[in-house]
Amino acid sequence: MIQPEILCQSPIFRGISPDELQELFRQIHYQVKSYQKNDLITIAGEVCDRLLIIQEGSVKAEMNDYSGKTIKIEDMSAPWPLATAFLFGKENRFPVTVSATSDVVMVSIPKPEFVKLLQLNSLILNNYLNTISTRAQFLSQKLKFLSFKTIRQKIAHYLLEKAGERLQTVEVPQSQKQLAEMFGVTRPSLARTLGEMVQEGLIETQRRAIKILDKAKMNQLLKG
Amino acid sequence: MIQPEILCQSPIFRGISPDELQELFRQIHYQVKSYQKNDLITIAGEVCDRLLIIQEGSVKAEMNDYSGKTIKIEDMSAPWPLATAFLFGKENRFPVTVSATSDVVMVSIPKPEFVKLLQLNSLILNNYLNTISTRAQFLSQKLKFLSFKTIRQKIAHYLLEKAGERLQTVEVPQSQKQLAEMFGVTRPSLARTLGEMVQEGLIETQRRAIKILDKAKMNQLLKG
DNA sequence: TTTGAAATGTATCAAATGTTACAAACAGTG
DNA sequence: CACTGTTTGTAACATTTGATACATTTCAAA
Structure with a gap:
């Protein structure tokens, strides 16, 4: 079961009221999955065809180097979305392996359903566009710095x-x-x-x- | 007057038929502006509240350094969109000054109208999301490389x-x-x-x- | 084949930075 | 105040890379 009060604090659903969000979710298909600590949530290289949002708990992202060893990349916790830059774009595979660092509940929205959501609600659309654009700007800045x-x-x-x-x-x-x-x-x-x-x-x-x-x-x- | 046959070859309108595009443009407000060679199209620092697409001709992007001197960044020609990463996101200002390197026709779509377009047509939505996501991925790769x-x-x-x-x-x-x-x-x-x-x-x-x-x-x- | 331009291998020297080590200045704590 | 850990300044030396120059190889056109 989704928890609109939590999800609406996610950067993607910011500004949406819990009631409104509940109503929106009624119009699309999605899954809510539970994981136990240390469970694998995504594996690097796996196709990324759904939006994952942490509803409860926290996860870590790790990357495999070429020899198979893992390097820790990032920690994230509710209500954060995962890999927003890889749902669209040319490279549709997770760059990292994500695993639960506590008991975790994830909301999983298939890509076509998420697109539906974007078209239903312009605030969500704006939020999502802002998220990836801001990320692109951040990377661009960092790159300029390294240049x-x-x-x-x-x-x-x-x-x-x-x-x-x-x-x-x-x-x-x-x-x-x-x-x-x-x-x-x-x-x-x-x-x-x-x-x-x-x-x-x-x-x-x-x-x-x-x-x-x-x-x-x-x-x-x-x-x- | 817009030229749907040209615009539909832009990455944003790819896959849309000229007729369909014509019909879509009937439903939104937009401007078509002509520039002569060497005219300024945008100035660095100016608020970016509209999507600009080159319909004819070519432009160059330059950046001002701290002392006011300009450095050439990029050349672009029809039918390319300008500064797609700055229409949304935190930093809503053009990072570069764009000027015409030939006689140029630009199509200018105000941000709210473009959002309307994104909601009207899921192909455009997907195209745009792909454009900025691919860019973010590209930057991310480049950054990793520089690390x-x-x-x-x-x-x-x-x-x-x-x-x-x-x-x-x-x-x-x-x-x-x-x-x-x-x-x-x-x-x-x-x-x-x-x-x-x-x-x-x-x-x-x-x-x-x-x-x-x-x-x-x-x-x-x-x-x- | 000859020829010439481009790509590649190599050498030398200088500049920038990393590495390591240590001393001085500072900030907080008892 | 004295003590201790952190931050900052500085030095000597090693390593990496840039700059430049030139010889050699490759490849394609004449």
Whole structure:
């Protein structure tokens, strides 16, 4: 049995009232499945032809590398939808193996039924489009970030992005260690490069605050 | 005036007959705008509240860096849709400035009208969902690829991906130069690393064919 | 076959970054 | 205050890659 009060908090059904959701679900076919802890929910490579939403409990996603070993990717819990980017698109297979990390109840909506749902209710349609679009935007941003090769460029991009048009002083909310991880570099390398940039008069650092002294030169770095 | 024969070749209207498309467009509001060469079509930062489809001619997308200089991003021509990932999602602004590189006719469909279209016709809905999902998958793949740091890892990942479970010999359809570009490294560096891997007995190369000799060690490389 | 352009293999050197290690500065706690 | 763990600055050295140059091979057109 579905629980509309929970499902309507899912990003896909956000804004729908529980009653309305109940009514919508009456118009489509779907399944509610229970899993016990450690049960497999999807297997990597399996065709993804239905939308899965966690109604209760939590799951983990793991990926198999080429030798068959598993690497943990992500944890998710109710009321989150699974693999929204793989229901449509060219590659219709789950990229990950999902298994229950607690007792779990999943709502499973076959793709054609979900399409029906999208056409019945424009809010759901908008929500779903927003979900995958936001994901695409997020990935695009991340990709742009990785496209900067040198550490200097990454720092410059990060600071200019944060600073925007106006401010010159940027509050860095992360430790150097976290920042380095985000940049995909080691902590000492980041510190060294920051140090060099200070010496060259590009920036000033004070603990968590970084002041941009020469915006023009910083921009220059990103051209390369 | 829209030209259904052209528009139905757009990824969004693929599979729709020209007549059907004509009929669908009768049910919504839209605009057809003409631009002359070098006219601005969208400006980076502008709110993206309508779907734009090139009906005639070609455009270029440019991005402003922080200092205001422009960098060319992409060329597109009829019948391609613009910025499909930015019509929905959190960030509803064009990331790029688009200008005409020839005389151009654009079809402009306001977002609410496009949503109507999606609800009227499930093929269009599927097409659009496929478009953005495929894009998300593409970005995701690319990101995964970039997550491998060393050239050895990139080669290993590429080869194991291509080889799958079965084959040991991989046909490389690209030249070293193209491959290097795809990996984001220089051509001599790629050749050097390939050479090293041959010497270590990991692979054998014969022109465009690469034979994987030691899958276990290749996998090892990806663990890091 | 000859020829020339493109693709490939290889070498050398410089630059960027990783690795490791350690010291100094800071923040919280008893 | 003294103590302790975390964050930050810095150094020495190793590794990886980029840049550049040039020789060799391949392949297709004349």
